[in-house]
Amino acid sequence: KAGVTQTPRYLIKTRGQQVTLSCSPISGHRSVSWYQQTPGQGLQFLFEYFSETQRNKGNFPGRFSGRQFSNSRSEMNVSTLELGDSALYLCASSLDRGAKNTEAFFGQGTRLTVV
């Protein structure tokens, strides 16, 4: 069974550009969450999507957005990149939001470097 797949694995972008990251969840999983990991702030929740709807959002500026498609694949977009956006972006998928199926499985992440 394939795990959570994130593409690309590495990205280098220039300040002011925008970037789109992709996440394919485990087959059958309907919930996708995104996290940002930096040395200074640790792992921080960005947002969660379930059945194509954003269900929860973390404390990030509006430059960070996402969406989920009917096949549960998700993308996140960061516009007007800043140096501080350099981070490892992790995607996690889980079966659904029910009490017995909340365990999240994480992808390998996308390492974004903003120069």
Add this chain to the structure above:
Amino acid sequence: ELKVEQNPLFLSMQEGKNYTIYCNYSTTSDRLYWYRQDPGKSLESLFVLLSNGAVKQEGRLMASLDTKARLSTLHITAAVHDLSATYFCAVVRLRTYKYIFGTGTRLKVLA
């Protein structure tokens, strides 16, 4: 707001020694997870703890949960080099389904 504190941040220990990593959280949560992360890699799930008094063990690692104290521990027994990694605890409230992670403990086991 739910906050998670983990200590120590760094831990250097000799092979064969025992040690404990602590995870405190500020309000009630529905689930507590422990993850392992190797450099440049993703998060690997180690344990999920669901209720007060829960204890789980896998190899040299044992995790426990005290919901009254809002404390979870990850105990390492007779450490080996392969356990070198960063360990995170995370709590989640099902209502929001948002994982709140601790700061992580970077463990280095010296041969």
